[in-house]
Amino acid sequence: MMMLPAACGGPVPTAEERKQDDQQAKLAQIMRVAKTTRDGGDLGSAANMYERAHRMAPNDKAALLELGNTTLAAGDGDRAAAAFGRAVKLAPDNPVALMGLGKALITQRKPIEALPHFLAAAKLLPSDPRPHNGMGVAYDLLGEHEEAQTAYVDGMEKAPGNASLRNNLALSMALGGEFEEALRTLGPAAEAPGAGAKVQLNLALIHGLAGDFNKAAEVASKVLAPAQVRQNLSYYKRLQDLPPKDRAAAVLGIGDSIGQ
Template sequence: MRPWTLYLSFACLVFLSGCASDIISPPHTEHPKLITAQMARSRGDVPEAIHDFREVIKEDVLCEPAYIGLGFSLLDVNAIPESKLTFEKAITLFPKSSDAYVGLGMVHLVMDQPENALEAFEKALCKNPHSARALNGYGIALDMLGDHELAQANYRAAMDLDPLAISYESNLALSMALAGHEAEAIRILERLVCSPNATPRVRQNLALAYGLAGDTNMAKKIGRMDLSDDMVANNVAYMEAIRETKNYAGIIPKNHTVPLDETRPWQESD
């Protein structure tokens, strides 16, 4: 398994381990339980959220936010096939839903299918050209394919649409590091980690940038802030390997949940 991931802040945290995605659909006043489900997911109680979203769907099979919330909640717990089916059903029921295509794109990223992810994000952007999340996901897929320059253009576009989302700039910086601009990436990430909104993903992106720059000691020091020694050692070994080969494409692991606004660290802690 490849231990690195770009996102995604994203999640989706810990690019967001075990944390809820930033996608919380507007509540339906007809479904108080939908609000309960969204609140459960926002506080990290994903099993309760899954249960409540399913209950809402039982009562109203045309409640779009419930399908979107369920799809991302399933993605949070690595229930990849079920998440994929949920988003596909949402697309069938709500063909104009940009969020449903974004969710499907995230599933394809987790499945290590960047080409399919690009197609899904393109459809999301056709539905909503101003979707920062779709642009961010598109950038991640491009980074997986090694097209860092175009990926960075998408991250910048996402930042323009949502300048308060720290994850997009974090992904931009990591993409710069992967493209060989480690010093600039470190400068950006050092600033971001001082933000009150900084997440473990931002710190681990900084660790990766230091590693790609050849500063293994700093990479280890920062890595240990969120990960076990074994995980850090594994990540450093992988980092050294990609530095030697200069092969920075395809760095998101296959069995990895990706929340909408940032992805999880290279390897997840318990």
């Protein structure tokens, strides 16, 4: 009696299924190469790869989020806002997309437009301090320093050791003319063993905003060479002549102060 060969494997994939599998494999490869390229410092090429990946899978938000983060890192706020904006349309309740769009709008000097996205992200991530940091920066850019400080304090309740929130809170106080409060807020961190350069320079900046250039120079000299100290003092003096909103943008470093 002739024995028939046993059936093996599952159903044979259709031509359309094979095409989809090939596209998914190609998409995954592009995303891997884009990440490697970005990690290597070529942000422009990485962004173009993520854009290509998005065109291959226009309903997949992953490439858009990476495109937004990469172009933000490259300082291209317009392209980042466009990428995160498309991601928010695809996933309105995605907090990463919301915070990314908020940060991109901050870099464009659009704090009013940024605020709703940080507020929405805060509701979705009730224990995450980052949306509160974004809110605080937006309020500071609007000149609403009391609201900004409330946002920073709310964030610090969730993450008491968060250095970015503490720095921004002190800078907000200084922008609002509360120099003694600002120094009390940041001073202990600057005096702690192993305090980094950033906190020292922020403390020097607060002294500079207060017009105490001698003290600013004394603090800055702990981490800077004499020529750099002189440059910073000139910068502090220029800040005095800026309009309040421009001064806030310069002091907070726009999107850099929000963090990741």
